[in-house]
Amino acid sequence: MNAAAAVLADLVLLFFIYSFAGWCIEVTLKYIQYHRFINRGFLTGPICPIYGTGAALITVAVRLLTPIEKAYGTTFAISFLLCGAVEYFTSWYLEKRFHARWWDYSRKPMNLHGRVWAGNLILFGLSGVGIVHFFNPALFTALDRIAPLTKEIAAGGLAAVCAADYVMTHFILKLVKMGVERSQADNTEEISLEIRRLLTDKSVFYRRFAEAYPDVIYQTDRIRARLAEIKAEAERLKSEAEQRAQDLSQRVGQIAEPTAMIKNDLIERQGKLISRLYDAEKADDETKALKAAIDADLERLESRPIAKIENIVRK
Numbered sequence: 544m545n546a547a548a549a550v551l552a553d554l555v556l557l558f559f560i561y562s563f564a565g566w567c568i569e570v571t572l573k574y575i576q577y578h579r580f581i582n583r584g585f586l587t588g589p590i591c592p593i594y595g596t597g598a599a600l601i602t603v604a605v606r607l608l609t610p611i612e613k614a615y616g617t618t619f620a621i622s623f624l625l626c627g628a629v630e631y632f633t634s635w636y637l638e639k640r641f642h643a644r645w646w647d648y649s650r651k652p653m654n655l656h657g658r659v660w661a662g663n664l665i666l667f668g669l670s671g672v673g674i675v676h677f678f679n680p681a682l683f684t685a686l687d688r689i690a691p692l693t694k695e696i697a698a699g700g701l702a703a704v705c706a707a708d709y710v711m712t713h714f715i716l717k718l719v720k721m722g723v724e725r726s727q728a729d730n731t732e733e734i735s736l737e738i739r740r741l742l743t744d745k746s747v748f749y750r751r752f753a754e755a756y757p758d759v760i761y762q763t764d765r766i767r768a769r770l771a772e773i774k775a776e777a778e779r780l781k782s783e784a785e786q787r788a789q790d791l792s793q794r795v796g797q798i799a800e801p802t803a804m805i806k807n808d809l810i811e812r813q814g815k816l817i818s819r820l821y822d823a824e825k826a827d828d829e830t831k832a833l834k835a836a837i838d839a840d841l842e843r844l845e846s847r848p849i850a851k852i853e854n855i856v857r858k
């Protein structure tokens with residue numbers, strides 16, 4: 544077996560090792576959540592290919608960059624980006640292909656279209672560091688001890704079994720897609736019940752798939768249109784509520800403003816207006832007498848203790 548075939552066999556075996564490890568992680572997490580065994584993954588066999596794909600891509604990318612850079616930070620960044628891209632593309636493809644979203648992070652902080660979110664991306668980065676700098680060296684050492692022909696046969700056999708598993712899963716997903724497209728329900732919960740009943744009447748392989756993803760979100764054109772209507776209505780209600788709150792705030796502000804302060808502001812503005820309009824040289828005796836009376840009243844008003852306190856508060 545030449546060098547290229549040896550590298551390919553190692554990568555294929557690495558893919559299956561990490562796919563199995565990912566399956567174990569998924570099964571454990573779902574057991575903690577539902578307190579029962581759930582065979583996770585699209586395939587019937589005990590593997591989650593998305594984990595193996597991410598690990599293989601990280602391994603290849605880091606190895607290509609090793610002559611230039613091999614720091615932990617670089618590995619973290621590569622894993623962060625590559626695995627995030629794999630998860631996003633997988634979510635997008637499955638939703639477009641089968642009208643179903645198998646995971647949704649819309650309620651998580653810092654998510655991108657609900658397909659990936661910051662928490663998972665950080666875990667991908669840390670996992671990539673562990674894979675490249677800790678697990679891969681041990682795994683490659685173990686693989687080097689296996690005869691090249693044995694590795695080639697094992698890789699080919701596992702790939703053949705995986706391909707057959709995928710063909711069977713394709714028919715299951717095709718049935719799911721047909722069920723979703725024929726459904727007249729206008730919410731994902733009703734469609735989920737219909738799909739579960741549809742798969743339950745089939746063989747054990749179909750029933751397994753129904754149990755593997757209890758939180759799947761089915762989306763038809765009818766549901767998308769309904770969600771768009773709900774979103775538009777929510778935005779309209781939000782805008783109306785904000786406008787009402789603003790109007791109420793203005794009214795409360797007007798009511799809460801003391802009458803004395805309004806009077807003081809009015810007197811102050813009237814005083815400024817009189818000062819601008821009054822000309823002592825041109826004014827007649829009656830106007831001068833009125834001006835003197837106003838000045839006396841203002842002086843009397845400002846000399847009161849309450850007026851002094853209000854002036855201090857306003858300053």
